[in-house]
Amino acid sequence: MxxxxxxxxxxxxxxxxxxxxxxxxxxxxxxxxxxxxxxxxxxxxxxxxxxxxxxxxxxxxxxxxxxxxxxxxxxxxxxxxxxxxxxxxxxxxxxEAESSIDLLPVLTKAIDVVGARVGLVSTAQFVHKLPDVKRYLADHGIRGVISSGDARIAHPGLVLGCNFSAVPDCDEYLYIGTGDFHALGVSLTTKKPVWIADPEINEIRKPDVDKVLRKRCAAIERSLDAQSFGILVSTKIGQCRKDLAFELRCKAEEHGLDAHILFADMITPEALAPFRVDAFVNTACPRIAIDNTAVFPVPVLTPVEFEVVIGVRKWDNLVFDEIP
Ligand code: SF4
Known part of the structure; x- marks a missing residue:
């Protein structure tokens, strides 16, 4: 084995x-x-x-x-x-390398915190267990809701860091898995509370949404005077959004701003160091702008944040970047 x-x-x-x-x-x-x-x-x-x-x-x-x-x-x-x-x-x-870890210890904690109806989401390692989770919750008087996603999503209830189309319409969510990023994405996309049931450390917690929102607001504010942008495009087969990059470049030019499209396989501070711009706009994996932003010398915006910066989108219309 x-x-x-x-x-x-x-x-x-x-x-x-x-x-x-x-x-x-x-x-x-x-x-x-x-x-x-x-x-x-x-x-x-x-x-x-x-x-x-x-x-x-x-x-x-x-x-x-x-x-x-x-x-x-x-x-x-x-x-x-x-x-x-x-x-x-x-x-x-x-x-998929499905996990065989026993979810029972963490589910016994989950039933103490979730309400009567909860959306169920997970990642590739645990998504096959969602029907069992749903049955367990039902035995305890809780309705678990699982829904299918769009053409980027292979299984009902599966969330990717770039796609939350399988998140059902509920008032709260239970994410089964490790790490905080997917749960954070669900919370930022739905603006509803998300509980993380982490079976590896047998812990129930919530992602720190406010901390991320503060950082995103700071990135937008630091970019409001930017005159030049590097629009990042990944050459990775499932991250490449070059059409979106060209659209964003047109929008920048319509507003009298400089924008240059930069293609790369790995988007790292070292790869971007030679390009002197006031801010980057990331069309590659959305995690780069959310997870890793402190390592870059200038703000890294998502495409929707860039639209806020140039004034074609309102702040209260800010949504999480997703790839369909
Ligand atoms: S684009 Fe990012 S979040 Fe989406 S599948 Fe690829 S690595 Fe995961």
Whole structure:
């Protein structure tokens, strides 16, 4: 077994490789799973006789397929993410690495805090457990609501950091998973309270929405006098919003402002350092502007925040950036 908690689906992978007579296999892991890569690779080579190549590049989501590696292999397996159905990528198979962790301890805490009706959301590792969560809540007199998302969302109840279309219309939410970002996104998108039920540390908590809002307001205020903008476009297959970038550039020019479009695979302070502009506008993964903004020397705005800055959108119409 590769891992005690996460299911790396080795038997299914081996079957698929044999059935498709694949000879060269690519593997892609997010950072948290990279330590398992060599063990997975060895087991695949031993059981199938195929050659395995491991991607050492970043892998932030199903949007981030190593297209260079894909060109060199017959099949590419990406671990830890659910497929994004509206991204066309042949010969890529997603292995969600579902968690087998027992949710009961954290759910016994959750039923003490949630109301009579609650929207249920989660990430790829736990989303398969939402029907069980719903049944457990029902046994305790609580109605759990699960809904389907748009064409970017593979499972009912699944949220991505860039897409909250599977969030049902409820007055509060229960997010099953680790980390705060997805819950924060649900809260910022719906403006409703969100409880995080974190099964790994058996904790119920709320994301710090006010802290993020304060930072976003500060970024907008610091950009109000900006005259020049760098509009960031990711070359990653599922993050590339170049049409939006060109639209934003036109809007900037209509307001007498300078705007330059910058393409990059990895959007980092080092990559952007040579470009002297007053602010960046990020059309790549929305997490870059929300999660990581302090590492950049000038404000990094979301597209909707940029519209507020140039005066074509009102502050009270500010919404979370999403990719459909
Ligand atoms: S764009 Fe960002 S939030 Fe969306 S799937 Fe990719 S890495 Fe995740």
């Amino acid at each position: 590769i891992d005690d908690v996460y299911d790396f689906g080795l038997d299914h992978i081996i079957d698929t490789i044999r059935r498709r007579r694949a000879e060269t296999i690519g593997l892609q892991f997010p950072d948290g799973f990279k330590r398992k890569a060599i063990k997975v690779s060895e087991e695949i080579e031993e059981r199938t006789g195929s050659r395995v190549v491991i991607s050492a590049n970043s892998c932030f989501g199903a949007c981030d397929i190593d297209t260079g590696l894909l060109e060199s292999v017959d099949l590419l397996f990406q671990f830890g993410h659910a497929e994004i159905p509206n991204i066309q990528a042949e010969n890529v198979i997603f292995v």
